[in-house]
Amino acid sequence: MESWSFTSFKRYNEETFTGDFQLIDANGQLVAEITGMSLKRARSQSLNAIVTSDRRSPNWLYQIQWQLQANTATQATTKLGYWIILSDRTGVGDALALKLKQLGQGVEIIYAANSVSEFPHLPISSSCLGVVYLWSLDSSLPVETNTGSLVKIVQQLIADRIEVPLWSITQNSQAILKTDLKETALETSCLWGLGKVIALEHPELWGGSIDLDITTNFADSADSILQEILAPDREFQLAFRQGKRYVSRLIESQLPSLGQQFSLHPMVLI
CATH class of the missing domain: 3.40.50.11460 (Rossmann fold)
Incomplete structure (x- = not known):
């Protein structure tokens, strides 16, 4: 299915982004919408610490298998x-x-x-x-x-x-x-x-x-x-x-x- 996404950020700074997200199909119909979506910047050091620790999720890593x-x-x-x-x-x-x-x-x-x-x-x-x-x-x-x-x-x-x-x-x-x-x-x-x-x-x-x-x-x-x-x-x-x-x-x-x-x-x- 061909679709288009539109994201508008209403508030943002160096650490967080807040806005709305819409997914539109090829006929212009709304398929999905997220209002007030918030994104927070993650430091590479923090991500590395989580990935290499025992607290990492088993669902984070995937690979192709034949x-x-x-x-x-x-x-x-x-x-x-x-x-x-x-x-x-x-x-x-x-x-x-x-x-x-x-x-x-x-x-x-x-x-x-x-x-x-x-x-x-x-x-x-x-x-x-x-x-x-x-x-x-x-x-x-x-x-x-x-x-x-x-x-x-x-x-x-x-x-x-x-x-x-x-x-x-x-x-x-x-x-x-x-x-x-x-x-x-x-x-x-x-x-x-x-x-x-x-x-x-x-x-x-x-x-x-x-x-x-x-x-x-x-x-x-x-x-x-x-x-x-x-x-x-x-x-x-x-x-x-x-x-x-x-x-x-x-x-x-x-x-x-x-x-x-x-x-x-x-x-x-x-």
Whole structure:
């Protein structure tokens, strides 16, 4: 849901701020309101003292955890239309297109442009069921072309006023397993950050981010993508490793133990 926030401060000084807060939806309707909200400045020393003390709350710290979860979807969509596949040249996009055609769906395949300036106008209409972005699987494609192309797709969807889900597909851009740390593709991980921004600003256009296992063959990768884009209930951040499906979850975390403290003095030699 697109919304706007308005805050007006009536009284403020170096220590406190007092004012009113309103949350307005895209139609100008009031969603939430706080009158007389007071904020007090917190010193960094005070915050550090609380965080490192035994009085800290267990609900303060959170982290992302990848959890194993099977796909429980039992029925794929039966709506007929066509899909736009911005296909890679490794075989995943072609395999996905074939599987969609076998289900009676139409497919428009577009291969990577050399630069963002050459990005084509997509044949999007009301019968389009979704857009699947696979260009990032081509290792030769520059980072700027990957991110810029994803932005171009969103801009066209907004300009054409057509709401269809956009899926961004990457390979080993997330460290799901410990072994992934050796082969993480940092050059495409930025697409995940961009995907989070799109999901927040235009949730009506976002299908999700799927990170594939680089060791999986293109046919199995296409199967994994197909199950997700046709599922009635979507996960917005997914990964596949060694044939298993992982979902992103926010969980409570704790500060690591500081261990033995070491005080460095000017005359210490190392």
